Amino acid sequence: MEVQQSLTVCVTGAAGQIAYSFIPLLLSGQVFGQVKIHLRLLDIPKMETALKGVVMEIEDCAYPLIGDIQSGSNPKELFKNCDLIVFLGGFPRLPGMERKDLLQKNANIFKEQGEALQEVGKEDVKCLVVANPANTNCLILSRYATKIPRQNFTCLTRLDQNRAYAQVAQTLNKPLSSLKNIIIWGNHSTTQYPSIEHATADGQSFVLSDQGQFIERIQKRGAEVLNARGNSSVFSAANAVKDHIKDWFNGREDTLLSLGVLSNGEYGIQNGLCFSYPIRCLGAFKYEIVSNLELSDFSKQKLKVTEEELIQEKGLAESI
Numbered sequence: 001m002e003v004q005q006s007l008t009v010c011v012t013g014a015a016g017q018i019a020y021s022f023i024p025l026l027l028s029g030q031v032f033g034q035v036k037i038h039l040r041l042l043d044i045p046k047m048e049t050a051l052k053g054v055v056m057e058i059e060d061c062a063y064p065l066i067g068d069i070q071s072g073s074n075p076k077e078l079f080k081n082c083d084l085i086v087f088l089g090g091f092p093r094l095p096g097m098e099r100k101d102l103l104q105k106n107a108n109i110f111k112e113q114g115e116a117l118q119e120v121g122k123e124d125v126k127c128l129v130v131a132n133p134a135n136t137n138c139l140i141l142s143r144y145a146t147k148i149p150r151q152n153f154t155c156l157t158r159l160d161q162n163r164a165y166a167q168v169a170q171t172l173n174k175p176l177s178s179l180k181n182i183i184i185w186g187n188h189s190t191t192q193y194p195s196i197e198h199a200t201a202d203g204q205s206f207v208l209s210d211q212g213q214f215i216e217r218i219q220k221r222g223a224e225v226l227n228a229r230g231n232s233s234v235f236s237a238a239n240a241v242k243d244h245i246k247d248w249f250n251g252r253e254d255t256l257l258s259l260g261v262l263s264n265g266e267y268g269i270q271n272g273l274c275f276s277y278p279i280r281c282l283g284a285f286k287y288e289i290v291s292n293l294e295l296s297d298f299s300k301q302k303l304k305v306t307e308e309e310l311i312q313e314k315g316l317a318e319s320i
C-alpha cells in the first residue's frame with residue numbers, strides 16, 4: 001500500500017521497557033497504518049548508550065515506514081515539529097518512596113518538559129502521558145504548555161479499560177467482541193472506578209455477581225502484575241498505548257473509550273483535573289466527553305473518591 005502521509009512522533013523514556021515494546025508497534029504500522037514516522041527518541045543522559053542501541057535495533061529492522069530518527073536528552077531539540085509526543089519517561093517508584101516523593105520527582109520532570117513544549121512545540125501537538133502518576137503528570141505538563149489547546153493533553157487509562165474488558169469477558173464467558181462501554185473513571189490508581197453501569201454484552205446490560213471484587217481486581221491489577229513479575233506491566237502497557245493512539249487518531253464509533261483528559265466540569269468533577277471519562281473518539285485526534293450518562297448513587301460516590309485523590313495530588317504538585 002502507498003504511504004499516504006508522515007507524522008513526527010517523539011517517545012520519552014525511549015531507552016526504557018515500555019518504549020522497547022511500543023516502538024516496534026509504532027514502526028510496523030500497527031498504530032497509524034501506512035504512515036511514515038519521523039522518530040524522536042528522548043531519554044536522560046545516563047541512558048545515552050542504551051538509547052544508541054535502541055536506534056541500532058530500529059535501523060536493523062529496516063522498517064519501510066521509518067523516516068528520519070533523532071535521539072538525545074534535550075526536549076527542546078526533540079519536541080520541535082512533533083505531531084505527537086508519548087511521555088513514557090518518569091521517575092520510577094523506588095522501594096520506600098512515598099507517593100508524595102514520586103509526585104515531586106515527576107512534577108519537576110513534567111514542568112521542565114511542559115516548558116520545553118511551550119517554547120518549541122507545535123501548537124497542535126498531541127500528548128499522551130503514561131508515566132505515573134499519569135493524570136497529575138499530564139495536568140502539570142498542560143499547565144506549563146499553555147499555548148497548546150487543553151484537549152490535546154491525554155493520559156493513559158486504556159490499560160485499565162483493556163483489563164476490565166478481559167476480566168468481564170472471562171467472568172461472563174463471552175467473547176471480547178460482544179462487550180461494549182465498560183468505562184474507567186478518574187485516576188489511573190487504586191481509586192479508579194471501572195464501571196459496568198453502561199456496559200452491554202451482546203447488546204444487553206448485565207450485572208456481575210461480585211461487582212466489588214471486579215472493581216478491586218482492576219484497581220489493583222498493576223500491583224498484581226508487579227508482584228508476579230517483579231516488574232511493572234510492560235507489553236500490556238505498550239499495547240494500551242497503541243490502542244489509545246490508534247483510536248484517538250482514527251476515531252471509533254462502536255464503543256465508548258476511556259482516556260484521561262482535562263475536565264471542563266463534566267459530572268461535577270473539578271474543572272481542570274485530568275480525569276478519565278467516557279470518551280467518543282471522532283477521528284483526526286478529535287474526541288468528545290460523553291457528558292449525559294445517568295449515574296447511580298453508587299457510581300457518583302465512586303467518582304467522588306477518585307476525584308478527591310486527584311485534588312490531593314494536584315495540591316501536592318502545586319505545593320512543589
Ligand code: LMR
Pocket residue numbers: 132159221222223225232233
Ligand atoms: C500499571 O497499571 O500496571 C502501572 O501503571 C503500575 C505502575 O505503577 O507501574
